[in-house]
Amino acid sequence: xxxLVPHVADGGQVTHDxxxxxxxxxxxxxxxxxxxxxxVFLVTEVMLFGGMFTAYVLYRSLYPDAxxxxxxxxxxxxxxxxxxxxxxxxxxxxxxxxAAQVGKPAGRIMAWLGATMILxxxxxxxxxxxxxxxxxxxxxxxxxxxYAGPDARHAELFFSIYFAMTGTHAFHMIIGLxxxxxxxxxxxxxxxSPAYYTPVELGGLYWHFVDIAWIFLFPLLYLIGRH
Numbered sequence: 001x002x003x004l005v006p007h008v009a010d011g012g013q014v015t016h017d018x019x020x021x022x023x024x025x026x027x028x029x030x031x032x033x034x035x036x037x038x039x040v041f042l043v044t045e046v047m048l049f050g051g052m053f054t055a056y057v058l059y060r061s062l063y064p065d066a067x068x069x070x071x072x073x074x075x076x077x078x079x080x081x082x083x084x085x086x087x088x089x090x091x092x093x094x095x096x097x098x099a100a101q102v103g104k105p106a107g108r109i110m111a112w113l114g115a116t117m118i119l120x121x122x123x124x125x126x127x128x129x130x131x132x133x134x135x136x137x138x139x140x141x142x143x144x145x146x147y148a149g150p151d152a153r154h155a156e157l158f159f160s161i162y163f164a165m166t167g168t169h170a171f172h173m174i175i176g177l178x179x180x181x182x183x184x185x186x187x188x189x190x191x192x193s194p195a196y197y198t199p200v201e202l203g204g205l206y207w208h209f210v211d212i213a214w215i216f217l218f219p220l221l222y223l224i225g226r227h
Contacts, residue, residue, distance in 0.1 A: 066151035
């Protein structure tokens, strides 16, 4: 049910939905506007990742052997585990959105959001472990970079792009966990119903985008052209 509060207008008392911002005529117009805003935001995110993908493809075409060799130290097993984790998190996020849409109890919504957060956290822990291993091997670009192959300079370029792309993705994951935490708080306050579930829906769009970005990152960095 919408949250209604009384106010006085034209000499009489009427009610309005407190979730409706004053510059919108009704909740449907507001929902359409915020959904459009989210899609515009996601387009800018596609442009951000698209620029990095373009840089990777360009340099890989220039130095194919160096990039193929540099990808060998990447742990395909951990990358596969993280891919499976994110696919499962997309499922739990979709179930959270569905639970809000059909008016399931707040506890059900919170449970699916919580499961998504646990999976997202597991992804980040695995990625941090992988990063630590690269530090230990001396594969972090900089003065301490150590690479045994003949194309050390170009291998360092590969790892520069690798850390830029996966680091940006991990940062988006952290933001996503913050969004999910906010959604859990709203669900606990019984803010969602079949008439109002837009925040969960938009949070789901963001989370699915982050998952899809990894689906492209994983084969591009870990699988293609390995020796």
